[in-house]
Amino acid sequence: MNDPNHIRSLQERIALYEDMQAYHALYDLFFTNLHRFCFSFVKSSEAAEEIVSDVFIKLWQIRNKLMEIANLKVYLYQIAKNFCLNYITRHFKNPVARLDEIDIEAVISLDNPEELCISADIINTIQQTIKQLPPQCRLIFQMVKEDGMRYKEVADILHISVLTVRNQVAIAVKKIADTLPASIGLQYNLKGTR
Amino acid sequence: MTEERVWYLLSVQLSGEATPEELEELNTLLQQQPGLGLRADIMRNIWKSKQAREAVPASASRYDKHLQRLSNHLAQPALQFDAEAVDAEPEMETVPQRSRLRWLWLAAGIAASVLVVFLVFAPGGKTGGKPVASNTISTRPGSKSKVELPDGTQVWLNADSKLTYAHNFLGNTREVTLTGEAYFDVAHVNSPETGQRIPFIIHTSSVDIKVLGTAFNVRSYPGEKTIETALIRGSVEVTLHNNPDKKIVLKPDEKLIVKNDNATIVSNTPADSPGAADNVPMMTLSKIHPWKEDTTTHYETMWVKNKLAFENETFDRMLPELERWYNVSIVLKNESLKGLHFTGVFENKSLAEVMEALSLARGFHYEIKGAEVIIW
Numbered sequence: 084m085n086d087p088n089h090i091r092s093l094q095e096r097i098a099l100y101e102d103m104q105a106y107h108a109l110y111d112l113f114f115t116n117l118h119r120f121c122f123s124f125v126k127s128s129e130a131a132e133e134i135v136s137d138v139f140i141k142l143w144q145i146r147n148k149l150m151e152i153a154n155l156k157v158y159l160y161q162i163a164k165n166f167c168l169n170y171i172t173r174h175f176k177n178p179v180a181r182l183d184e185i186d187i188e189a190v191i192s193l194d195n196p197e198e199l200c201i202s203a204d205i206i207n208t209i210q211q212t213i214k215q216l217p218p219q220c221r222l223i224f225q226m227v228k229e230d231g232m233r234y235k236e237v238a239d240i241l242h243i244s245v246l247t248v249r250n251q252v253a254i255a256v257k258k259i260a261d262t263l264p265a266s267i268g269l270q271y272n273l274k275g276t277r
Numbered sequence: 278m279t280e281e282r283v284w285y286l287l288s289v290q291l292s293g294e295a296t297p298e299e300l301e302e303l304n305t306l307l308q309q310q311p312g313l314g315l316r317a318d319i320m321r322n323i324w325k326s327k328q329a330r331e332a333v334p335a336s337a338s339r340y341d342k343h344l345q346r347l348s349n350h351l352a353q354p355a356l357q358f359d360a361e362a363v364d365a366e367p368e369m370e371t372v373p374q375r376s377r378l379r380w381l382w383l384a385a386g387i388a389a390s391v392l393v394v395f396l397v398f399a400p401g402g403k404t405g406g407k408p409v410a411s412n413t414i415s416t417r418p419g420s421k422s423k424v425e426l427p428d429g430t431q432v433w434l435n436a437d438s439k440l441t442y443a444h445n446f447l448g449n450t451r452e453v454t455l456t457g458e459a460y461f462d463v464a465h466v467n468s469p470e471t472g473q474r475i476p477f478i479i480h481t482s483s484v485d486i487k488v489l490g491t492a493f494n495v496r497s498y499p500g501e502k503t504i505e506t507a508l509i510r511g512s513v514e515v516t517l518h519n520n521p522d523k524k525i526v527l528k529p530d531e532k533l534i535v536k537n538d539n540a541t542i543v544s545n546t547p548a549d550s551p552g553a554a555d556n557v558p559m560m561t562l563s564k565i566h567p568w569k570e571d572t573t574t575h576y577e578t579m580w581v582k583n584k585l586a587f588e589n590e591t592f593d594r595m596l597p598e599l600e601r602w603y604n605v606s607i608v609l610k611n612e613s614l615k616g617l618h619f620t621g622v623f624e625n626k627s628l629a630e631v632m633e634a635l636s637l638a639r640g641f642h643y644e645i646k647g648a649e650v651i652i653w
Contacts, residue, residue: 103512110340136343140350193326209323227292228324234294249289256288256320257281263316 084112085231090155097142098149106146110139113156116230117163123187123222124167125174134166156232160240187218191225208262216255223248224255279306283313291324341474344512345465412446415439416457419604421580426453429464430477433581436601437498454480458496460581463488479506484535487514494578500597503534505577576622585623585631592617603628605645610653614641 084090090112096105114135121131141162142149152158191213193206213221223241226232227248232240234248241248286303289295295303307314416422418437425431427446434440438457446452449468463477479486481497481504493513496505506513515525517535527533579586585602587595593615596607605628609615617639623631632643632650643652 107340110343114339132339132342133346136346139343140347143347193323231293234292249292249294252292253285253288256291257284259323260284260287260316260320263319 084116084156087154087156094149094152094155097146101146106139106143109142113159117159119190119229120160120226121163121167122190123225124164125170126188130170130174134163134170137166138162154236154239157236157239160226160236164240187222187225191221191228205262205264209259212258212262213255216258219243220251220255223251227252279310280313282306283310283317287317287320291321345474349465411441411443413439413441417604418601421583426451426464428466428475428477431462431464433460435459435496435580436604449475451475451477452480453478455495455497456482457498458494458580460494460578461488483518485516485518487516488512494581496577498597498601501594505534579622583624585626587619587621589618589620591615592619595619599628599631599650603631605648605650607650607652610651611641614639614652617641 093105093109096102117135121134234245237248238245422434435458442453466475576586576588
């Protein structure tokens, strides 16, 4: 998903040749991350899947204009975000759905304790810490860590400044680091620690 | 404060956004503060943790589901040319107002994209559908008909055509046999036992067309050198009877023409001279184009809207169409006219009007005597 040349070539094949294989490849390339992104908003796997599907329907509908899109990845996330906000407005009867008013359920992956060289208790603490981050901070952290997005891309998708993105990621890292054991002596499992 | 600075520097490093100076500063600080090293390492490992993937269903079925939604979405306007602009895209609310209209037009145009598969067949193939206890729907020359099959599939049957389906139509497959021309809007049906989509298979004299839920036109008249299938949306898989291992999957706006050696010349079509059939390639893949005056429509499916349409069609191929459309027989007495090409659309025109227009365009003579037309 983070190889711009690959995305660009799929984009071209769809735009110029209506290449269904390229379309399929693009779908597979983005599904997991877009699904996670949408899930953070709508908190339902089925709804998130439908929104991702809608995003790709839209993509097919505008395939002739696809070459005009400079960064397709950002564009897909932007549509997904808009569809999610629409969904929330419709589904929860909220008069306004603004990004900073929505509770984001971040999906941050953590390996098992052995691989991270920390105890299960600490994993729980980390998860609690992530849950307590402000919603927007959680979303930004997820997009940078899980989707491997550049700050600029996150900023473009969420319509915020690059500085905000950088600060929010720093806050998330600091909050998590604060919950980690400061000393090696507290570790249950020292193996694998260098 | 140093510690805070370390976490900031670590966050930009992990994000891949750090400058070389920042990286150097981070290394220096971590050397000065060995107590932070462990937490920094754990943080790095956390960052690298990979997402567990089992949460989402298997990729293939998910994409199938998406394709189905896509085709359903594009489907609505496909045969409802008049109403399409009104509610083609309820999901488009997010599009800024100024570009909304453009989206609708785009959507409408795309929705009407028609994929046409022309299939004709090489010698030695067996003839189409199996004889079973069955229902038959047929149309006479000069008339058209629309039927709904037990599964909800809509079928428009062009003149002089026949559609047969078995009594046990709604089993684990849905199979029909077609002679002539029909436009299908195949309903999407899941098997109650397996939950799998039940395929819809159309047998013609030379090819079988398998679809999961899509709309398309099939033209398979026994008297013609070609069998054609026009796909409006979705995708279809075509199997040649004489080469069942080879499956051809078509994309929107493509037309596949396959030679039909099963053709039995029955009408008094300007007879195919010996060797004429050999001029038809075994298989040709080409693009189809929308009608200039209404880009939501393609020539191949205009008959559904009661329009008689020809796109760069040769005269000898047009005549059988005219014969079926008006239920007349046409005698061509001047062989040299066979190669003429015509493009045009007739809506609600009488045979006399059509013949007059054609003769004016190409300067031939004709006479209509009851149900017979003589051209020279």
